[in-house]
Amino acid sequence: MTGVMMSLAGRRLTALPSGALWDAGAATLCVSDLHLGKSDRIARRAGLMLPPYDSRATLDRLAEEVTRCDPRVVVCLGDSFDDLASADALDADCQASLLRLQAGRRWIWIEGNHDPGPVDLGGMHLRDWRDGALTYRHIAQAGESGEISGHYHPKFALPGVGGARPCFLHDARRIILPAFGAYTGGLSARAVELRALMGPGACAILTGRVALRVPLI
Amino acid sequence: MTHLPPRFSDWFAARGWSLHPHQAEMLARAADPALLLIAPTGGGKTLAGFLPTLLDLAEGGHSGLHTLYVSPLKALAADIRRNLTTPVVEMGLPIRIEDRSGDTSYTQKRRQRADPPHILLTTPESLALLISYEDAPRIFAGLQRVIVDEIHALAESKRGDQLMLALSRLQTLAPGLRRVGLSATVEDPAAIARSLACAPAPCAILHADPGPEPDIAMLVTEERPPWAGGGARYAIPAVLDEVRRHRTTLIFHNTRAQAELFFHNLWLANDDDLPIGIHHGSLSREQREAVEAAMVAGQLRAIVCTGSLDLGIDWGDVDLVIQIGAPKNVKRLIQRIGRANHRYNAPSKALLVPANRFEVVECVAALEAARAHDLDGDPKGPGPRDVLCQHILIVACAGPFGADALYAEVRSVGAYATLDRADFDACLAFCATGGYALRAYDRWQRLVERDGLWHLRDPRAAQRIRMNIGTIQDTDTLKVRLRGSFKPLGEVEEAFAATLTPGDTFLIGGQIVRYEGLRELTVEVSRDRGRQPRIATFMGTKFATSTQLSARILRMFRQDDWPALPAHTAQWLAQQRAVSRLPEADRILVESFAHDGRAHSCFYGFAGRNAQQTLGLLLTQRMEALGLQPLGFVATDYATLVWGLEPLRDAAALFDADDLRAGFETWLAGNAVMKRTFRAAATIAGLIERNLPQARKSGRQATFSSDILYDTLMKYDPDHLMLRITREEAMRGLVDFGRIEEMLARSRGRIDHVTLDRVSPLAAPMLLEMGRVPIAGEGRERLMADVAAELMALAGIEVE
Incomplete structure (x- = not known):
């Protein structure tokens, strides 16, 4: 596990290469924007039948991190489901996987713009969650600090070497997580919305085989 | 000799023309179900194709569409309309001629459907769109003839397959339909005739006088x-x-x-x-x-x-x-x-x-x-199934269809004559349910079967299907325009645009421009006064030297001397023979030498640029496994040059056919060229949409998602139809593994490995070649880490 260490509100957090955030001190694992059921929603809405393995792939990757870290708390930072109907439509296999992951630990679903209501699956459902000086919420709010959020699916390309990869964004006030789900596109870390949120000295941490920190320039 | 009616013979005479023999023959055989005319450019080919139509229509009395003309270019259709209008007007013939393409106005198109002209000139894509309409049976009911111009150009691509599938539909709508193909000189006219005919009907081939030798x-x-x-x-x-x-x-x-x-x-x-x-x-x-x-x-x-x-x-x-x-x-x-x-x-x-x-x-x-009139060309494989998937969707747009009838119709297309029922059913299943091993879309499937007929589940899907008709894969291009101007200068490939940083200069439309920035998917540039562009080139299609031409070059190498070559080149080959050896068709020459502190090996496969590139990727993968630490390679039409840290000792071990094939299978999994091949097939088959009803999806996002779809399918459904098609396509085109197979077959393990103390004459130009490929893997990760560390240091950011 070659993660990158970050400090936020006096806490030590690790950006994992998979795109998950690990707070070893609090044994809390956080992932954002799982978008479970995306292929189902696309079929329903657009009539396109994409390979229906995205939820399976996302949960398999999440299970790897849960097995490796063995967290006490798992926070899913919003947009965990592509919409509320796709939460209901999650197949039995995926439901069973989720149940296995939830066993013996605290599971927090944060509301996102895609899934703004409780789902019929285990776990606690919250608008946002405070853990000491840290606040977990879906969409970053200007002026906040100690904030951990998702929503934007940031990605970043190193000049001259390879294409864009999903990335964390980190500065003194906040961390924005990459999307953890399969079939999720991304927004360039250089986009105006993200530039407006991130302060001077901000870094991007690229996901991939190893996590890689670069200045956000 | 066929006699023309007076109106025609007078018109010919007035112009001082007489009927060419091939034009007369086309007239005489006008009742044939299919005819292919091979004629050089400018041999009166178009008139030969249209004369029977003009004669049929000269007396009036035919209402509705009589002849459909299909050409690969919109511009060609418009050009032909002008050229045909001249005789029609001058002879006063009661014939209405119109063209139809993506550029035709909406009102004009509506009117053409309601009241078709006698002669309609169009492209394969516009025709595919026409047959997708519910009123296609009425539009084409009286159709007598179809003329396919430049059929040799269409036959080389999937556009030709799409066209022939459309003709099979027309044949059902208008059973008396006769087909005419017009072709330039080709190596295998019989193959084109087979693709044109409604199988198993025959197709006669007529040859015009080829004219004097060029x-x-x-x-x-x-x-x-x-x-x-x-x-x-x-x-x-x-x-x-x-x-x-x-x-x-x-x-x-x-x-x-x-x-x-x-x-x-x-x-x-x-x-x-x-x-x-x-x-x-x-x-x-x-x-x-x-x-x-x-x-x-x-x-x-x-x-x-x-x-x-x-x-x-x-x-x-x-x-x-x-x-x-x-x-x-x-x-x-x-x-x-x-x-x-x-x-x-x-x-x-x-x-x-x-x-x-x-x-x-x-x-x-x-x-x-x-x-020697020794033309080259690769035999075409069976009809591509991604095009068939699109055709099934197009047919579904026009109305309910029965699987048995459509299967019979598809088999009347030359390229699909041997398609077996299981393959057809797999394509139909893909269109209906996605064809996944995991049955997920029972409620949302695209086609449903009711009372033995297949229907679109949601008729509104027809609009989206029609918007994505076509088999031409535009590489993702971005428009280039001068800052502050709306007029585009042209287009560059997205991959090229991604390498630009502000201030870079490049050539477009013959002028040097400076890259200023990217704005809403448009490359903004300004004029530059410089005389030399800093970045010389953007990419473009690179053709590989044909198998036949490569073989001829290898035969030339066997000569004792080369009187046909200029002295400088003959000396160069003689020098190569003296210090090393010349490559031979039934062996593979490998030269190893040290240069610039690196171990180099040059592999002369003569397999064409694309296959030599693929060979480079496969060989370096094997060399990496053997601990030779390859750093990069470059490929040309005739060789691949690899450089690395450790010298190659045993070249023969690299060329084990089974190992190469196994390597190919693994390499398939993660390769960018394979992903591009997959994206093309998935787009044609309708898994990915290029055009969306409202917001247009940018090429960048499409690239991203299709790669993920590919990875997901490879992991969870490796036998899915789209992956089977991708593997087949990889035998040709950019991957061209078929030519590696051809190289292995002709050399059959006979490897000549020559170790030299310096660069050989034949390998020397390779050191100057552009397009060096760095090896991905650990090397790239290390490179990325170095760049990242450098940027962190530059930015002065301290990391604890």
């Missing part, structure tokens, strides 16, 4: 061609001399980038200010049309161009064709030469200009092949 030669220059590179800048003074000596010269290039560079350098040397224009597919339509108009008006002395001028629009008085760079394919060369001298009985004149020393050999081989 006058082709290699341009001899004072200056010697350089060792490497593709620009042929050395030949510019000689080319300008030729332009001065002729009325109009077409200067063909193999890539757009080379055309741009050459045009730029030509103008720097054009002291007489000869009017010379440029024409290629990346230029904006306005610019191309301006050049075309100037050309037709006889205002230009030369046009620097690419394949965009390959097809048969009549450009008037061309009396010389110059081909810059070796013609990678003899058939294409012959077809290009046909662009010169449209007058009957005058030989076409052409000059070949090798861009480098190896191309001298290629040019001489191509000249010999052209004189």
